[in-house]
Amino acid sequence: MPDTSHAANRASSARRRADFKALGPFIALAALIVLGAVVNPVFLTPGNLINVLTRTAFTGVIAIGGTFIITTGGIDLSVGALAAFVSGVMIIVMNALTPEGLPPLMVVLLGTLTVMVIGALAGLVNGLLITRGRIEPFIVTLGTMGIFRSLVTYLADGGTLSLNSQIRSFYRPVYYSGVLGITYPIIVFALVSVIGAIVLYRTRYGRYVTATGANEEVARYSAIHVDRIKLAAYALQGLCVGLAVFLYVPRLGSASATTGLGWELEAIAAVIIGGTLMKGGSGRIWGTVSGAIILASIDNILNLTGAISVYLNSAIQGCIIIVAVLVQRDAKSRP
Amino acid sequence: MSASVLAGQGIAKSFGPVQVLFGVDFAVRAGEVHALVGENGAGKSTLMKILGGYQPASAGTILVDGKPVSLRDSEIAERLGIVMIHQEFNLAETMTVAENIFLGREIVRHCFIDREAMRRASVKVLAELECVVDSDARISELSVSEKQMVEIAKAVSRDVRVLIMDEPTAVLTGAETEVLFRLIRRLRSQGVGVVYISHKLNEVKAISDRVTVLRDGRFIATEATAAVTPDDIARLMVGRDMSDMYPLHHLPPDDAPVVLAVDGLTVPGWVERASFELRRGEILGFAGLIGAGRTELMEGVVGLRSRSAGQVTAGNGRSIRSYDDAIAAGVAYLTEDRKKRGLLVDKPLTPNLTLLALGRYGKIFIDLAAERAATAKAIDTYQIKAGDIDMKVSSLSGGNQQKLLLAKTMQVEPKILIVDEPTRGIDVGTKHQIYLFLDEFAQGGGSVIVISSEMPELIGLAHRVVVMREGRVTGTLAGAEIDETNIVRYATGLSGVGADA
Known part of the structure; x- marks a missing residue:
């Protein structure tokens, strides 16, 4: 039957197109690396690459959580403000514990525990308002974004919260050292990515996240507890923020009203550049990883060239986001 | 001519x-x-x-x-x-009837839209068509048939x-x-x-x-x-004779046990104190006009809709309160709306097939190989014509989508299958296949509830027919009583509980 083979041909050529689209972010990253190498040989030195990847880790870890949120068809704008808030809380908790005579390791562990718990709780609050409160995720997280940002400003009394220097010198290596020259933030980012990919692609939970975003009604009629799936996604996002803060605090040892400013946009941009559909139903973890690295590399390359002003960094990132969406847009949806 | x-x-x-x-x-x-x-x-x-x-x-x-x-x-x-009216209407939901009728060719006077002239012209067109639709109403407030009239009025005005x-x-x-x-x-x-x-x-x-x-x-x-x-x-x-469209009735034995008992079920706004029983091996039809509450009743039965009163009891005496209970008791519901509620049309066959029964493919991690094998088996068992196992569901024909939806529902190995408009918008050949499937399922000890708006289908398939009108069960027909006249009498209120006469 010639018809079947034709249909198969058509389907497989459609799949090739889809494959190409999925490869888009990786091709873009490769092109960027080549560009960086041509522009300035320093770009490809191990020291520089480690530096770029280490800086990517905070928003990268957040963006892995963001991939789950966006795959459910939601969005979380509060992550940057939440990062600032939990940074502040972490510093206050650790500073308060130091005079108690606890060993520094214990202080940092308790601080980290606080950060993870508060992060997850904040995510749960977002999730509850969205699922039980039946409010749009955009509105809920816009609101909590303002609340968290205001809380950190209040905690810092409009200034800066600084970590006790003794704890700081103990805690510093979490950001600055690593194993075999690879810093801990990079290792954590890699681990989170691998776990994220396994959860999204290989587990029931990941499949339910995708189904919920693809069509919530279909998911509900397939006996999926859509609300629980979303709630868990927002809680996971909160955990990711906590983890990012754990990596971030030893870098500067301080938190202020400007901590994590714009992280939410960077994380969302990384997810979108990576090919995850904004409307939900299709998430790409490795796309998000390359999206995050692309954004950090642009910054780095601009710094290394000096041909284009660093002040234009955001403009270039903006162009890349728009081009990424244009390229990935389904041919069908074009008018 | x-x-x-x-x-x-x-x-x-x-x-x-x-x-x-x-x-x-x-x-x-x-x-x-x-x-x-x-x-x-x-x-x-x-x-x-x-x-x-x-x-x-x-x-x-x-x-x-x-x-x-x-x-x-x-x-x-x-x-x-030459104007085409699509199945999915082409109307701006948030705009008024008059604005829609003149969409894209608004009457303009001195650079401004002349609302009054548009309203007058709309009223005239609607009156010519004897439509009782208010030209100032918003499309979102209209019923489906009124929307269709607006589409026609739009065409006529052009x-x-x-x-x-x-x-x-x-x-x-x-x-x-x-x-x-x-x-x-x-x-x-x-x-x-x-x-x-x-x-x-x-x-x-x-x-x-x-x-x-x-x-x-x-x-x-x-x-x-x-x-x-x-x-x-x-x-x-x-291209062939249709006399063998429906399988012969294989009635269950008289002493067949009741496997599902619904007592006084009320779904607020839709269903008022509905009761019925389903026996093993039975195919029970549900007839009624659109809006009679059949879908809502069944969604209430399986726990997909909240109810305010009533009891649903499975054959083992266990009460069904949620969709999880229903699935656990072997009751599965196949929705009438396969594109919006049944299938993820942008996804391939496999995730669709296993979505309802995903727990059977692993508690935490999904056994991807077993899933794919199940898809290959379903394609074979249900004769799903798919050019490629990885193609999107949206590129399957309606009939093949319906077969996939049936296969998906059967993944949980139900004892009771509730199918809502199982042959809507599909071709005659596939309909026949689905009738045979339901008959075999019932003969094999399963029970079927079939909601259908196609009377020949109910008459050809069902052993008994429950008729609903405005959210109430108005009558149950069995044997020779099942014919179009009787169904229509009960469905429109000429006979049965709450008859107008």
Whole structure:
């Protein structure tokens, strides 16, 4: 039957197109690396690459959580403000514990525990308002974004919260050292990515996240507890923020009203550049990883060239986001 | 006999290497209703999209008033008076009726929109069509049939000469269909040529002057409707005799146990104290007009809708309160809305097949290989025609999507299968397959509840028929009582509980 083979041909050529689209972010990253190498040989030195990847880790870890949120068809704008808030809380908790005579390791562990718990709780609050409160995720997280940002400003009394220097010198290596020259933030980012990919692609939970975003009604009629799936996604996002803060605090040892400013946009941009559909139903973890690295590399390359002003960094990132969406847009949806 | 207003000669169409139309001839005259019938995938919609200017033909000529024309887009077609009303309406939901009627060609005076003139003109058009729709109402406030009337009014206000309607009654009740038919007859008397695409052969018989049959993308015949019976048309559509459409009734034994008891179930706003029992091996039909609350009752039974009163008890005595309870008790529900509630149309077959029963493929991690094997098995068992196991569900035909939905529902190995409009919008061949499947399922010790708005289907399939009207069970028919007259009497309130007479 010639018809079947034709249909198969058509389907497989459609799949090739889809494959190409999925490869888009990786091709873009490769092109960027080549560009960086041509522009300035320093770009490809191990020291520089480690530096770029280490800086990517905070928003990268957040963006892995963001991939789950966006795959459910939601969005979380509060992550940057939440990062600032939990940074502040972490510093206050650790500073308060130091005079108690606890060993520094214990202080940092308790601080980290606080950060993870508060992060997850904040995510749960977002999730509850969205699922039980039946409010749009955009509105809920816009609101909590303002609340968290205001809380950190209040905690810092409009200034800066600084970590006790003794704890700081103990805690510093979490950001600055690593194993075999690879810093801990990079290792954590890699681990989170691998776990994220396994959860999204290989587990029931990941499949339910995708189904919920693809069509919530279909998911509900397939006996999926859509609300629980979303709630868990927002809680996971909160955990990711906590983890990012754990990596971030030893870098500067301080938190202020400007901590994590714009992280939410960077994380969302990384997810979108990576090919995850904004409307939900299709998430790409490795796309998000390359999206995050692309954004950090642009910054780095601009710094290394000096041909284009660093002040234009955001403009270039903006162009890349728009081009990424244009390229990935389904041919069908074009008018 | 008047000449053709719109004609296609030797129309062929290919999508890439796949040819879907093979040199089809079709012509509609002024002042006639011309029905176009054929199984799903026969090429009806494609042909009409070509004649409506929505798609270019790969070969062939389109003639308007006998002169060849090129319909590059639907705007050119509309300017020539050819208007197509799609199944999914093309109305701006948040705008008023008048604004929609004049959308894209607003009446303007001194650079500003002349609302008053538009309203007057809309009222006039609606009055001509005897539509009781308020021209200031928002589209979102209208019922489906009113929306359809607005679409027709929009077309008429554009000096329509050929009106193409794609399954206009698929979403209408009997009474609404009557109103539509009056409207179509009025348009016909005004000299409009109407093309009427439908699966419902009784309607085709009732409304059309001529009927053209397509099969597998080929022209089969054009007949004067008066000269053929619905059976003749069905035979032309499938190319075989339809007498064996329904399987023989295999009634359950008299002492078959009750496997599902529903007592006084109330779904707020939809169903009022409904009770019924289902026995093992039984096929229980549910009849009623659209809006009678059958879907809502069943969704209440399986726990997909909240209820305010009543009890649902499975055969083992366990109460069903949530959809999880239902699945655990072996009760599965197949929705009437396969695209919005049944299948993830943008996903491939496999995640769709296993979504309801994913726990069977692993508690935490999914066994991807087992999933794929299950898909291959389902494609074979349910004869799903898929070019490729990884293709998106949206590129399957309606009938194959329905088979996939059935396969998905069967993944949880239910004992009781509740199917809601299981053959809506699918071709005759697939319908037959689904009837056989349900019959075998019941014979094998399962029980089936089938909701259907197609009476021949209920009569041909069900052992007993429960009839509902306005959220209440008005009667239960068994054996020889099951016929169209009785069902209609109970469904419209002439007989049974709460009868008007």
